[in-house]
Amino acid sequence: MKAIVLSKPGGVENLVVQDIRTPIPGDHEVLVQVRAISINPVDGYVRESGLLKLTVLHLQPEEQPVILGWDIAGTVTDTGRSVTRFKKGDDVFGLVNFEGHGKAYAEYVAAPESHLALKPAGISHEEAAGATLAALTAWQALVNYADVKKGDKVLIHAAAGGVGHYAVQIAKAFGAYVIGTSSAANKAFILGLGADEHLDYSAQRFEEVIKDADIVVDSVSDPANLARSIDALKPGGALVSLVHSFDKNIPIARKAREKKVFTHRLGVKSSGEDMAAIAKLLDSGALRSYISETFPLEQMGAAHTSMATGKTRGKLVVLP
Ligand SMILES: NC(=O)c1ccc[n+]([C@@H]2O[C@H](COP(=O)([O-])OP(=O)(O)OC[C@H]3O[C@@H](n4cnc5c(N)ncnc54)[C@H](OP(=O)(O)O)[C@@H]3O)[C@@H](O)[C@H]2O)c1
Numbered sequence: 001m002k003a004i005v006l007s008k009p010g011g012v013e014n015l016v017v018q019d020i021r022t023p024i025p026g027d028h029e030v031l032v033q034v035r036a037i038s039i040n041p042v043d044g045y046v047r048e049s050g051l052l053k054l055t056v057l058h059l060q061p062e063e064q065p066v067i068l069g070w071d072i073a074g075t076v077t078d079t080g081r082s083v084t085r086f087k088k089g090d091d092v093f094g095l096v097n098f099e100g101h102g103k104a105y106a107e108y109v110a111a112p113e114s115h116l117a118l119k120p121a122g123i124s125h126e127e128a129a130g131a132t133l134a135a136l137t138a139w140q141a142l143v144n145y146a147d148v149k150k151g152d153k154v155l156i157h158a159a160a161g162g163v164g165h166y167a168v169q170i171a172k173a174f175g176a177y178v179i180g181t182s183s184a185a186n187k188a189f190i191l192g193l194g195a196d197e198h199l200d201y202s203a204q205r206f207e208e209v210i211k212d213a214d215i216v217v218d219s220v221s222d223p224a225n226l227a228r229s230i231d232a233l234k235p236g237g238a239l240v241s242l243v244h245s246f247d248k249n250i251p252i253a254r255k256a257r258e259k260k261v262f263t264h265r266l267g268v269k270s271s272g273e274d275m276a277a278i279a280k281l282l283d284s285g286a287l288r289s290y291i292s293e294t295f296p297l298e299q300m301g302a303a304h305t306s307m308a309t310g311k312t313r314g315k316l317v318v319l320p
Contacts, residue, residue, distance in 0.1 A: 002320065003106035004300045006066040009050040012301030020065065023103070023110035030086050030116070031078035032109045035125035037318045038071040040133050040162060044308055051101060069104030070095050072111070073119055073128035083113050085272075091119040093128035095136055095270045105300060107320045117275035120283035127282070130289035130315035134162035135278045137242060137268040138170050141217050144274070145264050146238040150175030152214040155206065155232055157225065159195060160186035160313050163242065165290055167217050168193045173286040179213075181206055189313060207231035219243055227252045235260040242266055290314030
């Protein structure tokens with residue numbers, strides 16, 4: 001099968017097409033013929049620094065060849081002997097083996113059945129592939145951690161991006177009042193997702209407008225944004241950071257404690273159960289993937305270059 005192998009950590013030129021053996025699914029795995037792959041900023045970080053950057057946390061040796069990627073949608077073509085949830089011919093999607101060696105940049109992926117859900121019939125493979133890592137992150141932040149509910153005021157930073165555009169829609173699906181931040185260029189897009197208000201980060205200081213949020217989801221790289229997000233929360237509110245650890249930002253953690261704001265640094269996890277919840281939302285039409293660009297597999301480097309601009313609207317998808 002064709003796969004994109006990372007020849008060595010570094011630039012996009014190190015993402016090379018190779019013919020390698022099709023994987024054989026383990027007992028609890030299914031073999032998925034991949035129809036669409038989505039990419040995320042983490043793919044770029046790992047391309048630059050190597051897979052061990054992630055897997056060292058789990059003390060795994062780096063396995064060769066290194067194949068990046070975790071987000072897939074496709075069709076089951078084989079099943080391990082202990083698989084009970086899927087059969088050949090099922091269309092599935094999910095975040096495979098995160099944080100580990102996902103090996104998603106390939107025509108076939110062996111994936112644990114516990115990481116997948118059935119793809120809703122009315123949703124394309126491209127839309128399904130988009131709604132994996134980024135949608136799971138939004139779900140795990142808002143639902144599993146912050147327990148979002150009807151009437152909550154929710155501030156979503158980077159609301160036009162991969163995670164943000166799902167977070168706006170998930171918070172709305174739970175009946176929240178949603179404010180999204182972005183540049184002016186993405187205002188109409190964010191309001192079109194259902195957000196109640198938009199704030200342009202280059203024209204307004206969000207904490208001067210919003211002072212009583214119940215939940216803030218922050219994925220902006222500048223830690224000052226996290227500190228300012230505490231000012232936008234009410235006491236007892238929840239601040240979820242996708243980027244910064246509070247134990248490495250002591251003054252911010254102290255400021256949150258003084259205001260009685262709950263803090264959490266989310267690390268998204270593969271979960272078939274959460275994928276099934278996302279599938280339900282996609283199926284009902286409450287959640288939609290916005291795919292801004294698609295690339296053929298051979299142009300994975302160009303997809304990475306586009307992702308690195310930090311200006312992605314919705315999701316980027318690669319087609320094997
Ligand atoms: N911890 C985890 O488990 C986890 C999971 C997923 C993602 N993440 C991290 O979260 C971050 C976002 O991920 P993503 O997939 O959503 O990225 P993305 O799709 O690349 O985000 C791009 C968006 O960021 C917006 N943006 C940039 N600077 C902004 C600012 N100062 N204020 C508001 N919006 C801003 C841009 O909007 P404009 O063009 O309008 O500026 C653009 O639409 C990344 O660092 C990623 O690694 C962490």
